[in-house]
Amino acid sequence: MRSEFAYASPSSLGEALEILKDFGERTCVIAGGTDLMIAIREGELRAELLVDISRIPELRLIREEGNQICIGPLVTHGELASSGLIKKGASVLGRAANSVGSPQIRNMGTIGGNIINASPAADTIPALVVLEAQVTLKKREGERSLPITDFYLGPYKTIIGAQELLTKITFAKLDDTWKSSFIKLARRKALAISRINIAVLAKMDEMRAKEVRVSIGSSTPTPCRMEKAEAVLRGAVPSAAVIEEASRIVAEEMVARSGVRPSTEYKRPAVQGLVKKALQEAFNIGL
Amino acid sequence: MKTNYVGKSVPRVDALEKVTGQAIYCVDVELPGMLYGAVLRSPLAHARIIEIDKSAATRVPGVKAVVTGNDFPYTFGHMVKDQPFLAMDKVRYVNEPLAAVAADTEAAAQEAVEKIQVKYEELPAVFDPRKAAATGAPIIHENLERYDHSSMYKIVPGTNVCTHMTYSRGDVDKGLSEADEIFQNEFYIHPVAHTPMETHAAVVQHDPSGRVFTVWSSTDAPYQRAKDLANALGLSFNQVHFLSTYSGGGFGGKGAIVAEGIGVALARFTKGRPVKVVFSRQEELTASQVRLEAFLKLKTGVKKDGTLTARVAEITWDNGAYSSKGPEVARRGAMTIFGPYRTPHIRFVSQLVYTNKQPSGAYRGFGTNQVTWACEAQMDIIANKLGINPVEIRLKNFYQDGDRYINGQVMQAAGLRETLEKASQEIGWGEQYSRSTGALVRGKGIATTIKGTATPTDSYCFIKVNFDGSITVLTSSVEIGAGQKTVLAQIAADSIGVPLDSILIPNPDTHVTPFDFGVTSSRTTYHMGNAIRMAGQKVRKEILEIAADVLGANPQRLLLCEGKIMDKDSEHEVSLKEIMTKKYGGKGGTILGDGHYTPARSSIINAEHKIQWMGSIFWMWATHAAEVEVDTETGVVKVLRIAAAHDVGRAINPMACEQQIEGSVIMGISNTLFEEFKMDRGRIMNDTFADYKVASMLDLPVIVPIIVESHHSEGPFGAKGIGEPALSPTAPAIANAIFDALGIRFNELPITREKVLSALRERDPVQ
């Protein structure tokens, strides 16, 4: 147990931002702790001051703001999975949250932590990508909002500044013309960190797919959309052939973005197979 | 004989302590003045230690001892004395311990460990046992031939070969020439971790007079560990005192000196203060021991009708850096390569080779997993090529009562056929069913196994009937989790004639409980069960004599049942407690009975001169039948159903037998489909549960345990064993089912989704 640090637990956002302003680089923010605790236990925590934001009530809300859903960073995966608002207006996120780790981790781990930790295997990120979520970062002097896809620099790297705190995640509520699916392929069924996960959203206009959004996790250097495949699906009547073609393109796009690696031999066909299942589920065909 | 407990699924006697969190495991032991240990481990796979500077470590506040191999220059080894407590001249695998610290707190111990400076000279390392056996390979133990070792294991001086062994019977050239077809196949089985949920741990105290080391441990064989430590340190047996705690799982992994050795080295220098050493999960996965990796070549002659005529087997086993029980695993494993089949002409060559990897050792099955994998996969290859039903080809070649085993022992094979028939029936073998739905394809497979027990080995016990009629059974059989206490209590209750709840079996204590070979080799129910049965009968006889004396009755006319003594003539009934009170009054007293079981003089194990050791006092038979579903788009193999039929002789506790079967099947699925070490220059890269995957509740198929009872003539109430053979048929049954589904044969374990998908693409490039 070599990590040595002081501990602060601000009870308001203002207080937290003050602390971050004063101590900046020397701090580390903790919420649920599920990712950070391992670093602390292994003596890898570099910070001098651990800022525990878990006692700031305003960061713990899920609410509707007009056409938008707004989620505080302290909302746990369990709370997301069981929220009626999420089920109705963003079910893909609910399902992604429900596939996180284990019930214990879902009770402890927060969406904010999942976003900030920037693990390529994070389950909620592909869902947030297809929801076109915006993240809001705040520091004492002001705040900025940006699309989640602009937030990442690489695996475990984001653009957040040392004095900034993630304060909310927002996205447009979906109506029931939107279909969705979330599929995860882990090495073992439970407890697993995602090896491949896929989020799909499709806006249907009668038989035709008016708009389709696809994102795959753990497979690209930074979270992104599979635009070429989306273009193939846009305006199409989903059929086995179209799905097959789109799945093939997703696998190609994945390889183009991540480069050929030892895991590619497996991932390419597995992604293809999995995207096929995800699209079939979203379009409710072939099942 | 009518029994009140034997044959019944009574609830486990240890369950109450375990569901309330009261059961004390080794990691829970707390003693006054206890210090905490931490270990410095090698970052290199093979290197000379030039210098260790521990000065900064000794200055860390709270540190009480910093110990290196030079401070405690002893070696140990159960079969070959090749392992230092802490590395001395060289390190031989990544994460080998080379220094240890005892301190007031874990944090201080850890901090001190990080301050120890070591200079190494890196040496070439070798990780593949086939390469390590070749000329010119880096030598891992330069003084191999000078190590103390049993003459049973033939060392090859100047090489990395720790044990070389050949055996033949009949004339294999003749046998092969009689065959219509000769099958030559190569198989590979990977190392896997035991992953007990309680990692290796020990608490050790060296008494201030320096005479006795007291060791709290969850090892599976306290006598063997105490003996090994006494041998290593030049002490007498009674100077190494083992106290067993409850064990948080073993599976063979706790069958070696692991954390105990580090504890002993530290305790020697802490002036009487006890030291606790608990392995982290990372240490457990990288520096305890693993199942022996093996490369197997089989050449088998078969007639057109499926009759086996000859088999030649070559096996190369990976010993890792130190031998633990490797030599005996390699020996007993090799002789089992012929499976449960009559094969007139046989030969095997088996070599166990050192590599720069974590030591290998006993793993549930003791070599049987490795050889069953090859033997049963090849049986399917043969059946498929010859167009014979895999069930039929096995039935045709199975041992039958009276057949001779490879050492000439006459087989008791009742139960073998029944396991195959029942398991295959349960899975609907031969029935029509829907084989594919979209990308999902189904298949079925079977595999049978034979497993003997280490023979001859001995078990002793004492039964104490206390002055109030309560019973204490003193045994060194550890409750490793498999239900030993429950089954032994059932045998004791019925042998004496007392209620189950009047019996208490404390945890072993080598200063008190008598010798037992250990909870290994599926031997406890049979061996300790027999010892307890003997002791039980003795105390029962004495109780009845005392009762006759007290009651003025004829002892021949008295019965003892459920703690009540009944006079057959008068039907007068008195409780055991009353008899004891009348006999011993207020002063107290004990009835003591001893039991010693050894199969050494049993005619069952008669064999050819000098190779009696290959035999077994009982043979365990098992067949697993699996149904799998393969997703041809992702390569994911899902086991849908496994029927597992086991000949246990007699189920003392059917529920406990089923527990063993269920637990083994899921372990087998996990070993076969999920578990795999990823290594980089000898370093295990996946050293956490997140990366080293073991099966979870969601991976569980429908398991149908089937108990076959063939009643062993010398077993306690007819019982044999169950713990080990329940694992070995699972892997080949799954592989055979995958072949049935896809027509693709996997000869190398594990069968990962990557391998399945890549094989499918090779077969159907357009897919």
Place this chain on the structure above:
Amino acid sequence: MTKRDINICVNGKWYELAVEPYETLLDILRNRLGLTGTKSGCAKGECGACTVNIDGKAILSCLTLAVQVDGKEILTIEGLPKGAELHPLQESFVKHSAVQCGYCTPGMIMNAKALLNHNSNPSEKEVRKTLSSNLCRCTGYERPVKAILDAARIMRGKDER
């Protein structure tokens, strides 16, 4: 290093403790309060052995800092029986012999307890999914599933009365 004072309620009893910021709830339970029924299996949140309940929810005590649970109510395996009477889950684990070595058992029972807190009638699938985060190498999982379903049934019966 500065220790911090926390107040926690464990199994119905309040404790005031001075803890280091790096100490986990698991450390506190086992080493300070002597409640060794809660086990450590990996110290990384990957095996479920250290599961306890906080405010009725299952959490991993190895991934929880003691300072973060200030003011909270914690339930461990030792607090489950009511006096001498076992909790129905404990009864059921004994009855179904859902225990072998028993090391993972307290964590399993505490995760099941939290499940039944908010779902008195879980399906077998829900039990499997929830308990899939509790690794066990002995039992093969079958009996724990049965034991939990049976305990849920018995608890529902009691509630109705």
